[in-house]
Amino acid sequence: MISSEMLKTAEAAVVARVSPRDVNRVIDEGILPAAFSSAENGRRVWVTACSLISFYYESATRLTSEERISAIRWAEPRLSAWKTLAPEALIAKDWTLHHDFLTIDLAPFFRKTVDSLAELEAARNMVTSSPDILGGTPIISGTRIPVYDIAASLAAGHSVEELLEAFPALDERRIALAKVYAEANPLRGRPKPLQELPAGARIIRDRRVARRRRPA
Structure with missing residues (x-):
C-alpha cells in the first residue's frame, strides 16, 4: 500500500490530477503547509496533502485564493495529526468548513485522492x-x-x-x-x-x- 508514504513530485501530481509545476508552485509559494512536504532525498509530498493540492486548483473558478488558502489552513492541524493515515480513513470524518456565508466540503477531494492512489498503485504493480x-x-x-x-x-x-x-x-x-x-x-x-x-x-x-x- 502507498497510502501512508511520501510521493515524489511527479507522483503527487498524478494523484492530485495537476502538473508537477503546480505541485512545486504550492510548495514554493507556501500555499501548502511546510509540514506536508520534505526536501530530503528529493522533494516529496505526503499522500494526504494531494487532496489539498487538488482542492486548491479545482476550486479556483469558484473561490478566491484567500478563501482556498483559508480552507487549507483550517484543515492543516487536523491533517497534521493524521498525515500518515490512509485517505480512505479520512473520508469518514467531517471535512465541512463553515465560515460566515461560506461552506466548503473537502471530503470529495479525499475521495478523488483515493481513486487516483488506486490507479497509481495498479500502475506500479503492472510494471516490472x-x-x-x-x-x-x-x-x-x-x-x-x-x-x-x-x-x-x-x-x-x-x-x-x-x-x-x-x-x-x-x-x-x-x-x-x-x-x-x-x-x-x-x-x-x-x-x-x-x-x-x-x-x-x-x-x-x-x-x-x-x-x-x-x-x-
Missing part, C-alpha cells in the same frame, strides 16, 4: 524490470513491451484502438495504466530513438515520405 529482459527496461508484466513505448505512442497521438491492434497482448486497462506510470515516473533526458519494434508488436501502418529533390 529485470536485467535479463531488455537490459532492465521497465516493461508491462507478462510481456516484453516497454511501458514508456506505450506512453510515448499515446503522447504522439496514436489511439488506443491502434495500440490494441499493434500490441495484441495488451488491453485498454493496461494501456491506461502505462500512461499513469510514465507520468508518475518521467524519464530523464531525451528519449532514445526506437530502433526496432518491441516484442509482441505488429506494424499496422507504414507511411514513407519521399525525400524532396533539390532544384537544379
Whole structure:
C-alpha cells in the first residue's frame, strides 16, 4: 500500500490530477503547509496533502485564493495529526468548513485522492524490470513491451484502438495504466530513438515520405 508514504513530485501530481509545476508552485509559494512536504532525498509530498493540492486548483473558478488558502489552513492541524493515515480513513470524518456565508466540503477531494492512489498503485504493480529482459527496461508484466513505448505512442497521438491492434497482448486497462506510470515516473533526458519494434508488436501502418529533390 502507498497510502501512508511520501510521493515524489511527479507522483503527487498524478494523484492530485495537476502538473508537477503546480505541485512545486504550492510548495514554493507556501500555499501548502511546510509540514506536508520534505526536501530530503528529493522533494516529496505526503499522500494526504494531494487532496489539498487538488482542492486548491479545482476550486479556483469558484473561490478566491484567500478563501482556498483559508480552507487549507483550517484543515492543516487536523491533517497534521493524521498525515500518515490512509485517505480512505479520512473520508469518514467531517471535512465541512463553515465560515460566515461560506461552506466548503473537502471530503470529495479525499475521495478523488483515493481513486487516483488506486490507479497509481495498479500502475506500479503492472510494471516490472529485470536485467535479463531488455537490459532492465521497465516493461508491462507478462510481456516484453516497454511501458514508456506505450506512453510515448499515446503522447504522439496514436489511439488506443491502434495500440490494441499493434500490441495484441495488451488491453485498454493496461494501456491506461502505462500512461499513469510514465507520468508518475518521467524519464530523464531525451528519449532514445526506437530502433526496432518491441516484442509482441505488429506494424499496422507504414507511411514513407519521399525525400524532396533539390532544384537544379
